[in-house]
Amino acid sequence: DLAQQIHLHLQGIAKDGYMKAQDVVDIMATPEMKQYLGLKTGITLRTGQCWLHNMEWRYGKVTKGMYIDGHEWADVIEY
Numbered sequence: 001d002l003a004q005q006i007h008l009h010l011q012g013i014a015k016d017g018y019m020k021a022q023d024v025v026d027i028m029a030t031p032e033m034k035q036y037l038g039l040k041t042g043i044t045l046r047t048g049q050c051w052l053h054n055m056e057w058r059y060g061k062v063t064k065g066m067y068i069d070g071h072e073w074a075d076v077i078e079y
Contacts, residue, residue, distance in 0.1 A: 002036070003055060010057060019057070024048035 009027050013019050029042035
């Protein structure tokens, strides 16, 4: 699933500091993603912003104690 691949990549980026819409654009500009979607070009920055909003991601730096998406998954709750 495309949304899941983007979520996983963004989680890795967010742990390192800042996360931005350009990160989504960069993911979609890879040859693998272009081939997967059948595109010749990537997506625009505005499309990346819309996707982040639709996936309920927020812009900004991760701070201590802030939950990253996925903290409510069953395997995490059991831990």
